[in-house]
Amino acid sequence: MSNKRLMIVDDSPAVHVIIEKAARANGIEVCAHAKNGDEAVKQFELTIPDVITMDITMPIKDGLAASKEILAKYPGARILMLSAMGDEELVNEARSIGISHFMQKPFKGEDVIKEINSMITA
Numbered sequence: 001m002s003n004k005r006l007m008i009v010d011d012s013p014a015v016h017v018i019i020e021k022a023a024r025a026n027g028i029e030v031c032a033h034a035k036n037g038d039e040a041v042k043q044f045e046l047t048i049p050d051v052i053t054m055d056i057t058m059p060i061k062d063g064l065a066a067s068k069e070i071l072a073k074y075p076g077a078r079i080l081m082l083s084a085m086g087d088e089e090l091v092n093e094a095r096s097i098g099i100s101h102f103m104q105k106p107f108k109g110e111d112v113i114k115e116i117n118s119m120i121t122a
């Protein structure tokens with residue numbers, strides 16, 4: 001069985017550390033890191049990850065805009081959107097473009113992995 005490959009997108013370095021640590025402990029390979037939506041689109045095309053954790057609020061290009069671009073080209077992309085308190089409107093907008101997996105910050109790394117596993121096996 002080949003490892004599942006994850007791209008982590010967040011402007012907070014701490015989020016990368018938490019998710020990568022949990023991913024490694026669960027046999028998920030982190031194939032790419034991005035700190036804004038612009039990098040996320042580029043890294044997605046380079047690495048074609050099985051799943052993405054996508055922060056919403058980031059500089060340069062936010063997670064919603066990046067997700068729109070990725071889904072327009074790769075409708076099967078699996079995106080787990082990481083939202084913060086107060087992001088409700090953005091979450092609703094994300095739902096309207098077909099994103100159905102969300103996790104609210106602060107989260108436990110293990111919970112992110114559980115959600116990722118459910119998305120991959122679904």
Ligand SMILES: [Mg+2]
Pocket residue numbers: 010011012055056057058
């Ligand atoms: Mg952020």
